[in-house]
Amino acid sequence: MDMDGLLNTQRLLKTFIELVNINSPSFGETEIAAYLVRAMERYGCGVTVQEYDRGVNLIGRKKGNVRGRPPLMLSAHMDTIEPTAGIKIAIDDEMIRSAGDTVLGADDKSAIAQICEALAVLAENDVPHGDIEVVFTSAEEKGLVGARNLDFGILRSQHAIVLDSSGSVGNIVMGAPTHITYEMRITGRAAHAGIEPEKGISAIRAAAGIISSAPDGRIDPETTANIGIISGGTATNVVPREVLIHGEIRGHDPRALEQVSSRIFETARRIASGLDAGLKITERQEYRSFRLEASDPFVLHVISAFKRCGIKPSLVVTGGGSDASIFNESGIRAVNISNGMQKVHTSGEFILRKDLIDGCRALLECITSLDNINPVIPV
Ligand SMILES: [Zn+2]
Structure with missing residues (x-):
């Protein structure tokens, strides 16, 4: 017509x-x-x-x-x-x-x-x-x-x-793709950075390790990962106690997506526990x-x-x-x-x-x- x-x-x-x-x-x-x-x-x-x-x-x-x-x-x-x-x-x-x-x-x-x-x-x-x-x-x-x-x-x-x-x-x-967003809450221990830094556990150092080691960017033609927001620390003279990392993972193939997300989260757990930092991960599926x-x-x-x-x-x-x-x-x-x-x-x-x-x-x-x-x- x-x-x-x-x-x-x-x-x-x-x-x-x-x-x-x-x-x-x-x-x-x-x-x-x-x-x-x-x-x-x-x-x-x-x-x-x-x-x-x-x-x-x-x-x-x-x-x-x-x-x-x-x-x-x-x-x-x-x-x-x-x-x-x-x-x-x-x-x-x-x-x-x-x-x-x-x-x-x-x-x-x-x-x-x-x-x-x-x-x-x-x-x-x-x-x-x-x-x-x-x-x-x-x-x-x-x-x-x-x-x-x-x-x-x-x-x-x-x-x-x-x-x-x-x-x-x-x-x-x-x-x-399926779109997953997540939050990692990294908990270290605060201490005076000049007087007793030995007593602190830097959540920023843990975050840095996680960010530099976790799979990121285009993982394969159908799967991507990105850390989009980091926030944490309170002052230059305090060993930072807490850092929040917000990221996302997208994938067309559910199995590949699952593998990438577990690689990211396992890397994060390994690094956090190696530094005696706490880690809480919450993830959410935005859409399938x-x-x-x-x-x-x-x-x-x-x-x-x-x-x-x-x-x-x-x-x-x-x-x-x-x-x-x-x-x-x-x-x-x-x-x-x-x-x-x-x-x-x-x-x-x-x-x-x-x-x-x-x-x-x-x-x-x-x-x-x-x-x-x-x-x-x-x-
Ligand atoms: Zn639109």
Whole structure:
């Protein structure tokens, strides 16, 4: 189906600019949420506002106009990385970019604008579609907090398109790693550094040993490790009693990830006990890995929709997490596609006009052509 005539590119751009002008740092999404409730209602969605202790998620549901089609979930996140306050936007024939020191917030507002425009097209035209469930999450940038707090109970979709990947339109994220974060609390013994250093146990010396010996960086093509924060010590004249190390490990293969984490933690225990320092390690799984096959019917559907739009699909595996990780963990098959945003999380962030439009065209094609590829089996 040719979407080019249905899509209102001016309205798409206008929506995007309006969204960019709403400041929406993580946990500060009230204003953008209100805007999106109005937008979704305008385009015929029933909207559920889900509040949790620190924020809010939105679920918009639009009834399908063709029987027997599977419901489809579309998702993007409402928050942006900071700084965004006082944003200045530069627009020319080719691109929309940040003109100042802030990020643009195309991550993920270009995706939100594309979803809104798709809803508008569905509302205004008699194009075939099944039930649509739109999920706008909060605080994605703070560790997928909104998605984690989403109540999946009212969602029926078994398939989701998440629009939260950067690069040219056409990228389809097929897999993401498991992400583990950890804290090491190293406890030594304080002593006066000038009078009786012999009585002290330096937690900083223990930390230095751990940091220099533990596996770090890219361990293998699918596994990475990083120590990101160290803190400790109180004064130059005190042998430091305590140091905190915060790090992370990511891996696509659970076995390799397990091996790396035990190597890191065993190295740390060996070094700490060699120096008579105490060590307490707490770890947390932020999200679990997923991997979709290129032969997966839903993936094939997205690929063929892209091709019909003249967009070259490119299957990628990422080292980062997204709400798609949480959705897959929750049993919804979710691909994360690029909406065209570039250089995200920097003041050089931009999106090409062409990509903003192409992302929306591809999304509409995915929606309107999702026939009975994956019939929902009644239970
Ligand atoms: Zn994002």
